[in-house]
Amino acid sequence: MEVKPYEWMVTFTPQKEWISGRGLLLWLAFFFIELGAGLYLVSIMMENPWGMAAGWLVTLGLGGGLHLLYLGRPFRFWRAVMRPQTSWISRGMIFLVLFSILGTLVLALSLHGFLRETPSTWGGLSLWWKLPAGFLAFVLIVYGGFAMNFVHALPLWNTALLPILFVAGGLWGGLESALGLQLLSGHSGPAEQIESWIRAFMLGYVWLIVVYLWSSRYGRPAGKKSAAEFLHGSLSLVFYTLVVFAGMIVPLSISLYSYKSGLGATPVSLLYLGILCGLAGDLAMRFCIL
Amino acid sequence: MARWGMVIDLLKCLGCYSCTVSCKEEHFLPPGVFWSRPLIGESGRFPKVRKHIYPVQCNQCREAACLKACPTGATSQRADGIVVIDYDQCVGCRYCLIACPYQQRTFLDRIREYYPGQGLTQYEKFGQGRFQVGTVVKCNFCVDRIEAGLENGLKPGLDREATPTCVNACPANARYFGDLDDPESEVSKLIVEKNAGQLHPEFGTDPSIYYIVR
Numbered sequence: 001m002e003v004k005p006y007e008w009m010v011t012f013t014p015q016k017e018w019i020s021g022r023g024l025l026l027w028l029a030f031f032f033i034e035l036g037a038g039l040y041l042v043s044i045m046m047e048n049p050w051g052m053a054a055g056w057l058v059t060l061g062l063g064g065g066l067h068l069l070y071l072g073r074p075f076r077f078w079r080a081v082m083r084p085q086t087s088w089i090s091r092g093m094i095f096l097v098l099f100s101i102l103g104t105l106v107l108a109l110s111l112h113g114f115l116r117e118t119p120s121t122w123g124g125l126s127l128w129w130k131l132p133a134g135f136l137a138f139v140l141i142v143y144g145g146f147a148m149n150f151v152h153a154l155p156l157w158n159t160a161l162l163p164i165l166f167v168a169g170g171l172w173g174g175l176e177s178a179l180g181l182q183l184l185s186g187h188s189g190p191a192e193q194i195e196s197w198i199r200a201f202m203l204g205y206v207w208l209i210v211v212y213l214w215s216s217r218y219g220r221p222a223g224k225k226s227a228a229e230f231l232h233g234s235l236s237l238v239f240y241t242l243v244v245f246a247g248m249i250v251p252l253s254i255s256l257y258s259y260k261s262g263l264g265a266t267p268v269s270l271l272y273l274g275i276l277c278g279l280a281g282d283l284a285m286r287f288c289i290l
Numbered sequence: 291m292a293r294w295g296m297v298i299d300l301l302k303c304l305g306c307y308s309c310t311v312s313c314k315e316e317h318f319l320p321p322g323v324f325w326s327r328p329l330i331g332e333s334g335r336f337p338k339v340r341k342h343i344y345p346v347q348c349n350q351c352r353e354a355a356c357l358k359a360c361p362t363g364a365t366s367q368r369a370d371g372i373v374v375i376d377y378d379q380c381v382g383c384r385y386c387l388i389a390c391p392y393q394q395r396t397f398l399d400r401i402r403e404y405y406p407g408q409g410l411t412q413y414e415k416f417g418q419g420r421f422q423v424g425t426v427v428k429c430n431f432c433v434d435r436i437e438a439g440l441e442n443g444l445k446p447g448l449d450r451e452a453t454p455t456c457v458n459a460c461p462a463n464a465r466y467f468g469d470l471d472d473p474e475s476e477v478s479k480l481i482v483e484k485n486a487g488q489l490h491p492e493f494g495t496d497p498s499i500y501y502i503v504r
Contacts, residue, residue, distance in 0.1 A: 013393060017384045022399070072382015072397065072424025079362040080381055089385050090361035152355065152493050153391035 014229075015154060019290040025070040027290050030144040031283050033063030033096075034166060037140035038174025039181075040103065044134045046190060049110035051178050056107050059140065060100055067096075088147035095143055099136040106133040141170035148289075155223030156289060161212045168208050169282045172201040176275045183268055192263050199255050202278070206248050209285065235288045243288065247281010250274060293352075293371040294431055294446065295470035295498035296457070297480045298345055302464035305330050305343035312459035313347075316432060318417020321402045325394075325429035326456045345464075347456070348373065348394040348429035349489065349497030359389035364425075371470075371498055372431045380425035387426060391493045395428045432456075447476065470498060 018026050036058030043051030068074045080093045106129045145163030152158050179194045216227040229235045254274035258266040305328050313326040326347040334340050354373050356365050364379035365386055387395045400423055403410055432454035439452020446452040447468035457465040468477035486500035
């Protein structure tokens, strides 16, 4: 027999462990790991070793470091690789360790120029190095979504859309960061190509957020309540100012302007603004979800 | 092997907090940590107002979500169904806290004093070594009492020395403890006769605590 809690019991209690107090570190850790891994992956494809270096630093230095700082017992972190058959935290830690080894090796070889000296970019020896490193970077982007997807009690987490949303966000952030590095370094490179990919991923990310929130209306009451918090509850200020305005409207407007007038004719400060607003919006969206 | 479970009769529960206090005493729980607690609220409008009391604690689920979430194996399930935590292995990731659909786990970020600024009492000093800051704690069905009782040939649920303290403390006899896998046990009979139910069965956790609501 199903025991139905009375209505007073169903005053939904939001989870706070992963977003308040020390839990803020985990919010930032997930963001930096996905951003850094996205930048690393994009930089592998663009053959930009300095982008790979920046992605590596953000992923391991910021993301990995913040993960460790969040733990109640950080010096026991090595125990967290013991149960990959059940726990996503365990799998994530294993992926992080593998990335720290292989990603570092591929980065070192790329910086040395070894991998550029091979005859073709995506053929020959370099493929055997770059493909696994790129795969690990992709897995790092997606594992946070799966870790949250496992939690059945939180409908906005327990949806197949969440890992996809995180992948789109991570790759979009990676592309933006790659463009930002390109602009900072002043190097000529495939900036137009990166910008066109940014537009595609941005539109995809916006569409996914719309679908994500819309689909919650047809789920459990807790899911509807969570979506309502986004749209007209305690999270609405953050959602509309940072996620919608800063994270979507501003980058989309700037992207449309650069599309019409050409990337070369677009002021660099405007491009930086679009990049920063996009990253802020992605960070804010993760805050709202957590 | 027995599978220990509990039946709580909501028609008898007074909301007196005896279970909460006895659990705190038994396990030397620090301030702010409650392994067993009643959720109390009201519904309706005057003059038709009703008070509702739901004593809740770790459900020792057969398909525990916390078990699958734990990356280190600190959370494990015994053969008798009790889910226990090895504090020496816990890294404090709090994934189990998030995974538990009943919110029955507590993270110990620090161990507070009952009388701030006045140091620890002898009682607190005695019990403080049981916990580690930075780990997660929860109800364990007084597993030490059960094991000690079984060693002495006692029967949990029947003999008080082998029964969880919250069951013993209840003045209304609203709690029953026993072997869910024994169809002749008191708890098994109550579940069938009173049509007792579990909390949130849709999560697929198969809790070991049942509630009698009518």
